[in-house]
Amino acid sequence: MNKSKLKKITSARLFLPIVCLIAVLLLNVIRTPDFFNVSIRNGVLYGYIVDVINRASELVILAIGMTLVTAASGGQDISVGAIMAVAAAVCCQILSGGQVSVNDYQNPVILAVIAALLASALCGAFNGFLVSKLNIQPMVATLILYTAGRGIAQLITNGQITYIRVDSFKMAGGYIGKCPIPTPIFFAIITVVIVYLILKKTALGLYIESVGINGKAARLVGLNSTMIKFLTYVICGVLAGIAGIVASSRIYSADANNIGLNLEMDAILAVALGGNFLGGGKFSLIGSVIGAYTIQALTTTLYAMNVKADQLPVYKAIVVVIIVTLQSDVFKKYIANLKAKRSVAAEGGQK
Amino acid sequence: MKANVQKKKITGNGFLLLITIALFVVMYVAGMIVFADKGFAKPQMFLNLFVSNAGLLVIACGLTIVMITGGIDISVGSVTALVCMVLADLMENKGVNAYAAVLVALLIGVAFGIVQGFLVAYLDIQPFIVTLAGMFFGRGLTAIISTDMISIKNELFLKWANYRFYMPFGSTSKKGKFIPAYIPPTVLIALIVVILIAVLLKYRKFGRKLYAIGGSRQSALMMGLNVKKTIFNAYVLDGFLAGLGGFLFCLNSCAGFVEQAKGLEMDAISSAVIGGTLLSGGVGTPIGTLFGVLIKGTISSLITTQGTLSSWWTRIILSALLCFFIVIQSVVASMKKKAK
Amino acid sequence: MEQNVVLEMRDISKNFTGVRALSHVDFTLRKGEIHALMGENGAGKSTLIKVLTGVHEFESGTIHMAGNSNAIINHSPQEAQANGISTVYQEVNLCPNLTVAENLFIGREPRKMGMIDWKQMNERSGKLLESLDIHVPPTQMLDECSIAIQQMIAIARAVDMKCQVLILDEPTSSLDDDEVEKLFVLMRRLRDEGVGIIFVTHFLEQVYAVCDRITVLRNGELVGEYETKDLPRVMLVAKMMGKDFDDLADIKGDHKDKRITDAEPVIEAKGLSHKGTIKPFDITINKGEVIGLTGLLGSGRSELVRAIYGADKADTGTLKVKGKEVKINTPLDAMKLGMAYLPEDRKAEGIIADLSVRENIIIALQAKRGMFHPLSKKEMEDAADKYIKLLQIKTASRETPIKSLSGGNQQKVILGRWLLTNPDYLILDEPTRGIDIGTKTEIQKLVLDLADQGMAVTFISSEVEEMLRTCSRMAVLRDGQKVGELEEDELSQSGVMKAIAGGDDK
Amino acid sequence: VGVAAADDTITVGFSQVGAESDWRTANTESMKSTFSEENGYELIFDDAQQKQENQLTAIRNFIQQEVDYILLAPVTETGWDTVLQEAKDADIPVIIVDRMVDVSDDSLYTTWIGTDSLLEGRKAAEWLNAYTTAKGIDAKDVNIVDIQGTIGSTAQIGRSKGLEEGVDNYGWNLLAQQSGEFTQAKGQEVMESMLKQYDNINVVYCENDNEAFGAIDAIEAAGKTVGSDIANGEIMVMSFDTTNAGLTDTLAGKIACDVECNPLHGPRAEELIKALEAGEEVEKLNYVDEEIFATDDTVDKVKAVNSLDEEGEYDVTPITQEIIDGRAY
């Protein structure tokens, strides 16, 4: 009875991603015993684990979009980092009214946010158009904005870093009033919940999976593959826009060159670590979210262990390989065989 | 019936390659006309496309191979950086002779190929993730070897780097001096690699297996092909070419440093794709990839020659041209499909 | 091992998660015999073959082959080939991106000085194809060939390899009688050369036409091995199903007289065409009527219905549905007008491999209802359960991915998918392909029942007999053109044959 | 183009690293406004997007275009022998801008203008020494963390080295070194992590202003105070670049000392070209002048040795609003 329950748990899709996350976190306890200590300092939560959850927020938001795009089109959107920069640039440029640094808003915040989200939706729509309508391979289609995006962002900010030194602007990346929890965490949670609800309350999830698995069959059962793929890219764009606004609020500026830099690779990694197949089809949103936290936990861990930033990738690579190996079917089969052999041996021994 | 067999039909992919080549020619000739007064029409300008991209070309050929199997390798940029760094470190700091250093460099490429190939082929892990890890690993290792820039001063190595094959043709400078066009040995090596790979893919069993696997892995398996071993070999070959490409790259830059060849993987991938390789596998040729490299090189060259764009406009125009190119390719291809 | 035995499998067991696909199965193949492997859908025929050829690992049992004193285990199809086993699997397994010639020769290309000799390869392919009467240029890309041609190519590839054992898993499912006859000639020749042939099929006539011996499986267990001549048809069917069954019942009989006389057209096509595949045609399909489409392979039967359904958007002509002129741009438009289309290529256009049986069943209805009106969990489960029961789909559970079902059961799921949408007009393109004889009759009955309830049905099948049993009218196609219609009296085996061949009605 | 492009216009090819920072943008602007058409130049500008291979291509392109001068702001110090030889063979003088190039033969380039990041680092270290000495703080009580620039960049190498020499010379505690990649976000993240590891940090040595902004935010978020009063638990932040925003923070007392890194190389480059046109000899190395700004006047002068081993004395300017307003970038 108990055994079958255990088996059910261990064979669940999310089991391995969760185990990996826990393993990475446990690694910390050995090296940095106070890793899980959380205290209130200066009126806010303070501790490594808080940093992990806080810092992972943008990655979580991106990973959600990346999951949908991957599932529907079997390819990845490598322009999300650049789209973040565009959204940040639009937002800050409107708020600053074109000045390099301002201490008051020059335009209403709502206008800036809407414009930023529109811009990122537009970027997503561009990618979506190329992929779904013109049938260009996702990585190549998004390569265009990947290279152009930061150029566009710089064009918008005139090549300068635009500072918005207004306290309320810092809220999205900092804290709201006396709330001790960093705001980005809320952003991440809310986005996850909204997307999750959309997938749950509509048939979009099923549509996306069908289109990703067999586009021809999906068309014949009446699904509009083009539209669905397009839609996932737009969603991915908007989510990147939200992540961009959070990131720019953290540094209360639009740094076209650095906002979201190299984040696309981490987002793709998060999707894979969450147990999702990068060739499209079935997906698990929560898996990707767990993957995103795993990556950030790893980064924070390595910082806490004083690993140099330039050597960090080596360790990251090793951990990634270990995780994906553990998750690979071949390895699972190997373990299963081993177990079977052992049980046979045990049986033999009993006789 | 007989006539039907004999009639040489241009298959879909061959047609795409023709379009690509035609577009390249149109673009280059347009450049020659518009920028005639800026030396764009000089033969050396054309040869420079090869001079600058010899390393990239070899690496992109390697990528073409793994992409035909339906895989991908995004570690090539890091491998290139690592190879350059190892070459520089061995020759300058460890006093190793140039031949031995080059051998080590090539072995590094092969080692990457073996490990990545093993993970992809035998453990069945997604190539993107494996090579993403490879990308992290290579870059990190480069930083561990040295965070300083190392300039290569080894005489033999510089002799290779500076060697020139002069052509019987050339151009006349403003001052009326005749300057013969040239190519360095790197270009020769790269072109030989392209030809060898083209022959390998078309006329060797190994090459055809790659296409079969890319077309349908399941079917290839069922038809009795050794899928795992073939994929493994593809990655090893790709790793070797990444190592060789890194060496050619190093002959061009003669230096090792951490940030080198960043983003090279994207250049290589997009070159291969522009040249008609499908990321989904089963389709692609090194000749196509050669033109992909030339097209990207020409776009950059046009922008440099124009010379008044600000930094951000450079990026935007570069990608706009790339976009234009990809879209034209796709539209023409789908028009052809419809016409059938 | 006996002298004339080439292959002996003993006590083979194989489990998939949750399914016992084979349990203690024995199988013996002799030199120079054609041995039928029979059983209902999901009985374990394909699994036995895949175990033998190294696609699947197996838990227990031994395999012996002639000329080898030790037990062998094939770890991959490659090893199986090396051991002299050549196989055509149930689902066509060829590479769409290669030419026909390459698909025939990949892995064993003729070479000259280490280099592949393309010229020789194409020539040899040409000869091979010609010898089997397959008319495609060797340089054509495989994905430009119809599924039937692909199946022929897969067979050609397998027979061209020198082998001791040739396995054909439902090779005839997409072939018409002519092709089947060609295949039989070939099989007999190979048998006479001493090759042992394992032949899986659901067509009883074919079994009795070529097979020397029959092994029957049921639910993964061996029922027995018989000489063909000792086992009458009825007995065979009884062995397969585990109960008596009269497959020759005239199912049409009791339906005939109930037919509605005054025609009420559901579909009226005028001058509909699709460039390159089907020339302009007119067709009218009435309520409560089953109309069959017949013709040779590649005559354009599939293309005709695809043009109606909007799978390939029609270039010319008009279409009226229930008297109203409509414009169909996408399959969804057609579905909204009450059409349903079961495509012929199950693997490429039918199943959504990684989704569960439940999801595969409800997907069409869900698409029709739209994204914002999702079916509730309960609705989905009820629907799935209903069709699993109705069509007797053999599956571990409704949440099993469809790709792990046997071929015939996959087909049933797809059929269930369309029935669930409750269409007015149902298009069935080879609906009984790969379906066992019991279920086939069930499906034919079902089609007639549906027609009785007022559904218009178009039925395409390579099996003339099946069509005769179900159809009240037949349209004949030749070279992408509709050349005539057959009614009532003309509906006989010979009448249809004559019409297809294009004899006197020209 | 057109008739205006008479013979007396000088064509200059400028290969720039990229547009990766405000500093770089200011540098590009300076060149563009100096070598304008009105001033009698035709500038062919190429943005290498941080890739050395692009620069090699661009220079070969300039050679084919037969420009009169090549300005090169190299991505790296190394790897220039071959292409500079090609330029030399084509008789085109090359002026190196900003970072130095490391070539086997000095004659491959004509002259160099730029900043000396090692000197910048040394200035900062000397300033810190002078400051702590003046405040009577024991060297053993100075606990420094170094938020480094992008590893391998010239600025990072020089600035880190300057600090490391200071640590060796004066016996400070260097608790940790970690790269913040010259960005505010990374600077903040790294500082957050360091604050949790070490309770006793009192000096944060940031290798550019953006990192300093991030570090300041992290420090304040952790409930600590930024300032110069180390003795009373404040954390001192030092920085480089003296961007407008950086100096504003210096004025506010958040950055105790900001060492300049001057991007305005255009006018100096023009001077050199004019001299070369006139056939004059020019100096091989031309450093642009760089200042030191501090919040207060505790230290008024520092002595430091530049990359050429020349010792110099440099004034430290207490920052004022007028100074900030009067600056061009």
Ligand SMILES: Nc1ncnc2c1ncn2[C@@H]1O[C@H](COP(=O)(O)OP(=O)(O)OP(=O)(O)O)[C@@H](O)[C@H]1O
């Ligand atoms: N890959 C798989 N994973 C899980 N179960 C499987 C797999 N392949 C087959 N099965 C199960 O094994 C059983 C036997 O399937 P098999 O394909 O051998 O049937 P079959 O006799 O060939 O039927 P058909 O006539 O429909 O082709 C079925 O119940 C099927 O669901």
Ligand SMILES: Nc1ncnc2c1ncn2[C@@H]1O[C@H](COP(=O)(O)OP(=O)(O)OP(=O)(O)O)[C@@H](O)[C@H]1O
């Ligand atoms: N024997 C053949 N030789 C050459 N080409 C063929 C042959 N059979 C089919 N084709 C090609 O395949 C195309 C599609 O044929 P397809 O088999 O789908 O038609 P069909 O009438 O629906 O037959 P079926 O439903 O039996 O498969 C034809 O238009 C033709 O070009």
Ligand SMILES: [Mg+2]
């Ligand atoms: Mg089967």
Ligand SMILES: [Mg+2]
């Ligand atoms: Mg058909």
